[in-house]
């Protein structure tokens with residue numbers, strides 16, 4: 001029997017559900033006790049030839065069977081209701097931790113591992129909480145009551161029974177530490193295999209091109225073999241525990257039965273044991289009831305042992321769940337589910353789309369974006385990336401930042417987005433931190449999701465966006481030609497990861513999403529890197545129209561992008577310095593005062 005403090009704390013957060021469930025369970029067990037007593041009565045009726053008593057006992061047996069059926073239905077219903085609540089609560093907490101900006105810069109975070117925790121681990125814990133724990137509560141409630149009932153019939157037998165109940169519950173706990181260690185190791189293997197498989201699938205194309213598929217397959221087979229070994233070891237440990245438990249149950253039942261017979265039979269005056277049959281004939285109900293009760297006292301313990309195996313997966317996932325914040329003190333279950341009861345430390349701007357809920361309307365451009373003396377150094381690195389970057393980025397103008405690879409351009413973006421906290425310095429929009437819902441982002445490698453093109457575009461758009469707005473955004477993003485040749489148009493299905501589109505097409509979908517998001521600030525990371533010159537030219541000229549009244553900040557190495565810049569900066573040695581002067585076309589573009 002293993003009790004995990006975090007899981008019991010979590011269960012205590014649902015006292016009503018858990019106590020109802022335990023009550024239903026105790027009700028089920030009491031029907032067995034009633035049947036045991038009725039059976040003792042029926043045997044007594046047979047021994048004493050009392051048909052009236054026999055009929056009554058048979059009626060009780062039937063009523064107990066019907067009651068058990070109904071209580072089992074109720075128990076299933078309660079398990080499902082409590083399980084749903086607990087799963088939603090834990091999953092919301094885990095997802096909040098997984099889908100957090102900090103993870104983007106966490107070198108240890110792995111998608112497969114996060115997925116495993118959010119799906120399998122939560123399911124496993126549900127079983128532990130909704131099945132195993134109520135059974136443990138039942139043992140704590142019912143076993144002492146049954147021992148007391150036995151004490152009313154025979155204190156000696158009750159004493160022996162009590163000793164074996166305590167041993168059956170307590171002895172397997174000696175295995176707890178070992179079991180915890182084994183199950184933790186098993187989960188680690190499971191987790192690593194899951195993360196490796198997911199990463200291999202994602203990088204399949206690269207592995208294929210590199211000729212690294214056979215090597216990867218061998219590595220995965222080795223991981224799989226390790227998981228098998230860990231599972232077998234864990235099963236062995238679990239079997240050891242179950243063996244001890246069963247031994248105590250059998251020994252306890254046999255001892256109680258033997259004592260019942262011996263104490264009932266008594267000793268003849270000449271020093272030999274009297275025949276138990278005489279005692280049975282004298283007080284059959286007491287003897288039969290004691291024999292039945294001795295067995296029933298161990299039923300809750302036998303049940304808990306079965307549930308233990310069902311809840312074991314969840315138990316082994318406890319450390320992963322702990323690491324992913326599943327037990328973090330949070331608001332109400334409702335708040336957890338909606339995910340709105342705690343604001344993340346920094347912004348949550350989504351890549352290639354709106355930076356918050358699509359329904360949030362950002363309002364007019366609030367003013368200039370200012371970077372003031374921004375410094376940043378990543379942990380475990382020897383030198384800072386940014387050493388006092390300063391800039392004022394005006395609305396209504398296109399600002400382009402260039403710089404050598406690794407100069408820190410994406411770092412600047414992530415700081416503006418709130419995905420990274422600068423080591424020092426400030427980023428402000430009209431004197432305050434930019435709000436996530438004010439920024440639309442076009443990343444260099446946009447993420448597309450399985451679903452239709454329309455669904456991918458709508459991710460960014462406010463609720464109820466009409467077809468004409470979607471088409472206008474596609475047109476301005478240079479997708480008009482593609483839409484004309486797609487037989488299903490916006491209803492065209494897209495594969496997972498957007499692999500059914502070319503890189504350039506995916507990039508333009510990302511640009512359309514940014515337009516649909518309709519935010520006062522657009523950040524673009526190499527938005528035309530996969531486009532040919534003509535397409536890039538068309539996209540950039542429409543960008544100028546879309547830039548009216550907005551802050552548009554682009555990272556790009558491309559000369560054609562630098563040419564449309566009203567304001568060109570070069571990131572060098574951690575600072576932003578002025579770049580090339582604007583071209584006449586760009587200089588003629590309308591400018592707006594800082595609000």
Ligand SMILES: Nc1ncnc2c1ncn2[C@@H]1O[C@H](COP(=O)(O)OP(=O)(O)OP(=O)(O)O)[C@@H](O)[C@H]1O
Nearest residue numbers: 105106378381385404405406407408409410411412
């Ligand atoms: N999470 C991280 N931990 C440690 N170092 C990091 C991390 N992210 C980025 N860096 C380092 O910070 C530096 C700047 O990276 P950044 O991605 O901002 O450069 P960049 O100018 O956008 O480069 P590129 O043009 O090649 O995309 C690089 O040296 C990079 O290795």
